[in-house]
Amino acid sequence: MGFSRIYFLVVCLVSLAGSALAQGRLNGVVQDSVTHEPLAFASVFLANTTLGATTTEDGKFDFPRVPKGNYDVVASYVGYRLAKQNITVGTAAQSVTLRPASSGPQLGEVVIHANPHQEDDYRKFTGLFLGTTTFAKQCRISNPDAVLVAYNDTTKELTASAENFVQVENEALGYRLKYFGLRFNYNTESESVSYDGQPVFEAMTPRDDRQQQQWEANRAAAYHGSQTHFLKSVYDNRVAEEGFLAQQVRLVPVPRAARGMSLLSKKKTRLTAAEQDSLRKWQDLPLIARLYPAARPIDSLRRISPDKDQVFLRFTHELQVCYFGEAPDPNYDAPMSAIGPVGATMPAKRQVSRLLLLAPETRIRPNGSLANPLDVVTGEYWGFQKIGDLLPLDYEPPVATARTPLPTPPAKAN
Known part of the structure; x- marks a missing residue:
């Protein structure tokens, strides 16, 4: 068992936090980075949301109602590089100035045009x-x-x-x-x-109306069981209530190699050439993933700052996350990983994903987005989902309904 054959790292360097009930106003201007001349009809948007605007003839833009939270506000203009600024929207109005730089070739720069029709x-x-x-x-x-x-x-x-x-x-x-x-x-x-x-x-x-209803149903299906849904459940301390089971996975040497390496490492005398060759071969063997079936307690998944204002995703080794609210997509043809000990009765309707943390911890925002998405890598079912299942971060999921009861894993966490 291990990460799915294709590792998946998607980065949307943006996040939305807070409730849509608390809103603020955001306005500003887009200017040339050198001349500071206004750029008319530039596109301005809050990344990974549905909030966008176009600048006026004097380069100004206005978002009168923005949900309270943290955003990347981005300006795009033909012939210019993207200009981006991270901002936090509160209840008070604020203004920003975005200054895109020209994207024309610089001195010494080599521009290679690939064929887009391969x-x-x-x-x-x-x-x-x-x-x-x-x-x-x-x-x-x-x-x-x-x-x-x-x-x-x-x-x-x-x-x-x-x-x-x-x-x-x-x-x-x-x-x-x-x-x-x-x-x-x-x-x-x-x-x-x-x-x-x-x-x-x-x-x-x-x-x-029928298509609108279908879209709403599909959006809810895309949200439920997603990484965003899971991280929000960690933030809210509702992992089991939202239909998730989080388990620890450790990568360990294959048993025979582990025993052999242990015996050779304890040997008092000098290793023979054959023993040295065996040790090298054992060291080159791939690791296997060992699943610990017990549900991870919330304190092993997150850390809350002393002021209670921030929540951080934090766990050791790898994390296997199972969602019981929906069956996997019919196009998912990989075998679903085991989630419990041999002989245990586990629901067949489940989506099993893997999560690897590349930093000691990373901050989770209230809506389930990460302050730095580069800190995690996903595998298995989450690795299967790409842009076609992506929702904007200002999407409001429907009111939670009753979830499938979780299986009862061993009580003691390893």
């Missing part, structure tokens, strides 16, 4: 970027010519970028997503995927 590479990119879930299959990139895809035979990396934005039409969730500043990387040897950028969402207009 069909095989582009097809592979769309599958890894949008995903292969039922919802992802209802997505399309409406400006494919804007995507520059290239493969490097030396590094074995498939990369993709866009000078301005990639536009995704998500017919399953009813959103039009503009993904600014795309930086995508797929390593064919490690099969690891990473991408980041600054997305903004626009709600699409439904054909009729």
Whole structure:
């Protein structure tokens, strides 16, 4: 058992915190970084939300009602690099100045134009970027010519970028997503995927009430069991109540190798050539993942600051997270990892994911987003979900309903 074959790291360097009931006002101006001249009709948005605006002729913008929280406010203008500023919105009005820099080639800079029509590479990119879930299959990139895809035979990396934005039409969730500043990387040897950028969402207009209801149902399905849903349950201390089971996974040597290495390391005399060769082979053997079935207590998943104002995700080794509220997507063909001891009765309807923390701890915001998404890597079911299942951070999930009762794992945590 281990991380799924494709590791998944998605970065949306933005977060929304707080309740939509508390709102503030945000306004400002977009100017050229050198001349400070206003940039008219620039796009300004709060990244990974549905909140966007266009500047006036004098470069000004205004968001009259912004839910209280922390955001990346981003300005985009043709011929300029993205300008970004992190802000915290409270009840008092505040103003910001964004100054994008020209994106023209600098002295000594080499500009390489990749062919955006390499069909095989582009097809592979769309599958890894949008995903292969039922919802992802209802997505399309409406400006494919804007995507520059290239493969490097030396590094074995498939990369993709866009000078301005990639536009995704998500017919399953009813959103039009503009993904600014795309930086995508797929390593064919490690099969690891990473991408980041600054997305903004626009709600699409439904054909009729029936389509709107379907979109709302699909959005709820995309939210339930997601990483955001889990992290919010950790923040709120409602892991079990929300239908999650969090378990610890440790990577250990295979038993035979562990015993052999232990015996050789304790040997008093000098190792023979054969013993040295055996030790080298055992050291090169892959580790196996050992699951500890007991549910992790909340204090082993999070730390609360002394002033009670901040919550941090913190756990040791790896975390296996099982969600019992929904069955996995029909297109998920990987075997679902075990969640309990052999012979234990466990619900068949479950989604099993893995979470690896790259830092000692990382801050969780009240809505389940991370202050630094680079601090975590997801695998298994969460690694299967990509842009096609992505929701804006200002999405309000429906009122919680009764969840499937959790299985009763061993009482003692290891």
